[in-house]
Amino acid sequence: AAPAEAAAASSEPSSSSSSSSSSSSLSPVRLSGSRSGNCSALTPSAVVPNGVSRQITPHAIVSDACVSYDSLEKLNQNVKPAVDDLTHTTDYFSYYRLGLFGRTCPFWNDDSGLCGNIACAVSTIEDEADIPLVWRAEELSKLEGPKAEHPGRKAQKERPQRPLQGSLGENVGESCVVDYDDEGDDRDYCVPDDESASAKGDYVSLVANPERFTGYGGKSAQMVWDAIYRHNCFKKSSFPHSAGLGMSSVARGPAEQDFRAVLQSAERQQVLDQQRSQGIEGPVPSSTGLEYEDECLEKRVFFRVVSGMHASINTHICWDYLNKMTGERGRNISCYVERVQSHPERIANLYFNYALVTRAVAKIGPHLQAYTFCTGDRDQDAATKAKVAAVVDASLKQPEIFDESLMFKNGEGPSLKQEFKDNFRNISRIMDCTSCDKCRLWGKLQVAGYGAALKVLFEFDNGSGEIPLLKRTELVALFNLYARLSNSVDAVTQFRDLIETHGVTDKLIPVEEEKLKEDEPKALPDRVKLPHAVGQGQSKQHSEAVAENSDEWDGLKEPSSGDGNLTRLQQAAKDSADELKNVIAVFKYVMGGFIGFPRWLWHASLYEMDRAWRWYIGLYVPPRESYVEWPDLEAIFGHKPASANTEDQAVEREL
Numbered sequence: 179a180a181p182a183e184a185a186a187a188s189s190e191p192s193s194s195s196s197s198s199s200s201s202s203s204l205s206p207v208r209l210s211g212s213r214s215g216n217c218s219a220l221t222p223s224a225v226v227p228n229g230v231s232r233q234i235t236p237h238a239i240v241s242d243a244c245v246s247y248d249s250l251e252k253l254n255q256n257v258k259p260a261v262d263d264l265t266h267t268t269d270y271f272s273y274y275r276l277g278l279f280g281r282t283c284p285f286w287n288d289d290s291g292l293c294g295n296i297a298c299a300v301s302t303i304e305d306e307a308d309i310p311l312v313w314r315a316e317e318l319s320k321l322e323g324p325k326a327e328h329p330g331r332k333a334q335k336e337r338p339q340r341p342l343q344g345s346l347g348e349n350v351g352e353s354c355v356v357d358y359d360d361e362g363d364d365r366d367y368c369v370p371d372d373e374s375a376s377a378k379g380d381y382v383s384l385v386a387n388p389e390r391f392t393g394y395g396g397k398s399a400q401m402v403w404d405a406i407y408r409h410n411c412f413k414k415s416s417f418p419h420s421a422g423l424g425m426s427s428v429a430r431g432p433a434e435q436d437f438r439a440v441l442q443s444a445e446r447q448q449v450l451d452q453q454r455s456q457g458i459e460g461p462v463p464s465s466t467g468l469e470y471e472d473e474c475l476e477k478r479v480f481f482r483v484v485s486g487m488h489a490s491i492n493t494h495i496c497w498d499y500l501n502k503m504t505g506e507r508g509r510n511i512s513c514y515v516e517r518v519q520s521h522p523e524r525i526a527n528l529y530f531n532y533a534l535v536t537r538a539v540a541k542i543g544p545h546l547q548a549y550t551f552c553t554g555d556r557d558q559d560a561a562t563k564a565k566v567a568a569v570v571d572a573s574l575k576q577p578e579i580f581d582e583s584l585m586f587k588n589g590e591g592p593s594l595k596q597e598f599k600d601n602f603r604n605i606s607r608i609m610d611c612t613s614c615d616k617c618r619l620w621g622k623l624q625v626a627g628y629g630a631a632l633k634v635l636f637e638f639d640n641g642s643g644e645i646p647l648l649k650r651t652e653l654v655a656l657f658n659l660y661a662r663l664s665n666s667v668d669a670v671t672q673f674r675d676l677i678e679t680h681g682v683t684d685k686l687i688p689v690e691e692e693k694l695k696e697d698e699p700k701a702l703p704d705r706v707k708l709p710h711a712v713g714q715g716q717s718k719q720h721s722e723a724v725a726e727n728s729d730e731w732d733g734l735k736e737p738s739s740g741d742g743n744l745t746r747l748q749q750a751a752k753d754s755a756d757e758l759k760n761v762i763a764v765f766k767y768v769m770g771g772f773i774g775f776p777r778w779l780w781h782a783s784l785y786e787m788d789r790a791w792r793w794y795i796g797l798y799v800p801p802r803e804s805y806v807e808w809p810d811l812e813a814i815f816g817h818k819p820a821s822a823n824t825e826d827q828a829v830e831r832e833l
């Protein structure tokens with residue numbers, strides 16, 4: 179993707195070239211160039227020579243948008259808590275329906291082992307034989323949490339409130355989750371028309387499957403990225419000045435186009451492989467046109483969206499990285515520096531995407547007031563609506579952010595609009611070649627999210643008063659994409675601070691306490707935490723969870739070569755911290771008792787004397803106010819300790 183990246187770099191404003199290449203690429207992100215901040219001032223930017231990565235300063239305007247980097251970071255301080263809350267705590271936005279399984283990679287033959295076969299991804303990275311099973315790429319790639327099949331029309335009709343019959347969990351508001359559109363949204367917007375329409379998709383939990391390091395990589399991942407960057411070219415007819423390697427005629431149907439693309443891609447891949455085997459770095463044979471700096475706004479935007487998505491995924495991988503030998507999770511600074519920070523144009527593209535999606539959310543937001551999120555649960559519906567409104571309010575704090583009205587207007591612009599859309603559909607199909615379920619989930623969701631954002635930006639006219647019709651899947655994808663980008667922007671700012679504190683290091687920076695708690699159920703089953711984790715009324719679910727996790731734990735219990743020691747040490751340290759908290763709580767309680775006792779004794783004595791006097795003179799005697807009771811352990815500890823619950827004790831004994 180080197181030439182394409184150079185093209186992205188070229189879209190940085192040229193006004194501050196003096197600050198460019200000299201500064202260290204390892205220094206905190208510096209963004210360069212400046213612009214008036216007025217969207218209407220947008221012009222195609224000057225071209226810089228291949229390979230020149232400009233440094234950028236915080237006050238610079240993000241190219242092709244109309245907002246500075248630091249304004250976006252400030253905006254994100256409001257957006258992040260709201261969008262995290264929305265995507266983590268509402269049923270509507272935390273489950274996603276998509277066709278994940280049974281799809282074949284339309285670009286390579288699965289038999290070749292290059293795609294669709296998990297083994298190819300695993301075998302090409304480091305030798306995994308020495309790695310405990312739970313940390314191998316194959317395991318890390320698997321989807322976790324509940325999964326439900328899309329119910330047929332009959333089930334939807336017969337059980338409108340419980341069409342999924344509790345398969346996602348008893349407390350899930352199913353009317354907030356089920357997508358009543360049987361056509362499947364991903365097919366509608368992001369997958370070409372000739373795709374098999376048989377699968378109706380599954381519902382998966384986005385919260386149980388966070389986007390983070392999975393170990394997926396090697397040739398399979400490389401081919402997918404290569405395909406994304408090189409297959410999705412704009413037709414030659416739209417590029418009068420583009421490279422001569424493009425398609426010579428316009429194919430009739432999507433399948434025919436794909437076929438041609440596959441043939442072309444195979445040829446290009448051959449040349450690329452040859453170049454790589456000879457150690458030649460440089461322009462890949464491609465028909466993107468970008469290497470020849472076909473720099474109309476639309477084509478730049480298309481590339482920037484893809485590159486920004488790639489940068490966001492890589493930022494999350496480095497942010498939530500796993501050392502597969504020790505099971506330690508943490509921030510991987512050198513990974514981030516290598517993959518993202520040392521390429522300022524990738525950061526620029528990431529921020530550009532953030533601006534673009536913010537604009538889409540702000541544009542559609544007011545229309546969502548009329549939207550019903552959960553047909554069968556009024557409370558959840560109201561709560562979801564309020565949380566969506568909070569995100570939209572936050573996004574509106576920066577009114578001038580991206581001016582979509584400048585796109586698809588001049589020159590070849592209008593003819594590019596359909597291609598833009600088709601290319602996104604194509605990218606969605608390429609995602610089926612990702613042989614890692616979790617990566618495919620997030621890859622597809624994000625592409626669908628960009629598809630929805632582009633639809634909002636370019637299909638709906640602000641002035642017309644027309645209400646944009648987004649389907650459930652598109653809305654869920656859009657807001658979860660926004661949450662991903664918001665987390666990436668936040669991670670970029672936090673990595674900047676980490677680099678200042680730790681320098682560029684290979685050592686993982688531990689994830690703070692809160693994050694560890696989220697991760698524990700995967701890394702350390704509940705059985706380990708039983709005495710602390712069991713709360714009131716949880717015993718049944720708890721014992722089920724223990725049963726479910728016990729296999730996983732068995733894999734970790736007696737690691738053959740000391741693997742997992744660090745994780746258990748972390749757990750031991752956490753247990754000690756919990757105990758210390760309990761001791762402090764008891765200490766405070768006892769000391770509070772001592773201090774309050776004289777006062778209490780004085781009041782109780784006066785009260786009792788008053789009662790005695792009343793009894794003596796024959797007046798009404800009020801009931802006694804003082805009595806002896808056991809301390810309320812829940813109030814002291816903030817939860818009911820396991821030992822106080824006999825049912826839970828039984829579970830403990832069983833184990």
Ligand SMILES: Cc1cc2nc3c(=O)[nH]c(=O)nc-3n(C[C@H](O)[C@H](O)[C@H](O)COP(=O)(O)OP(=O)(O)OC[C@H]3O[C@@H](n4cnc5c(N)ncnc54)[C@H](O)[C@@H]3O)c2cc1C
Nearest residue numbers: 179390391392393394395399402485488489495524617621
């Ligand atoms: C759809 C998809 C989703 C994925 N999700 C995950 C995931 O959730 N967790 C996980 O651990 N792994 C995931 N991966 C794998 C991950 O993206 C990398 O491919 C893998 O970590 C190997 O990284 P790499 O350093 O070889 O370079 P890659 O990230 O594979 O990059 C390949 C080439 O693309 C170019 N490039 C890199 N970044 C950019 C950019 N921002 N803009 C332009 N060009 C760029 C570079 O020239 C690079 O050499 C996913 C892969 C795909 C295709």
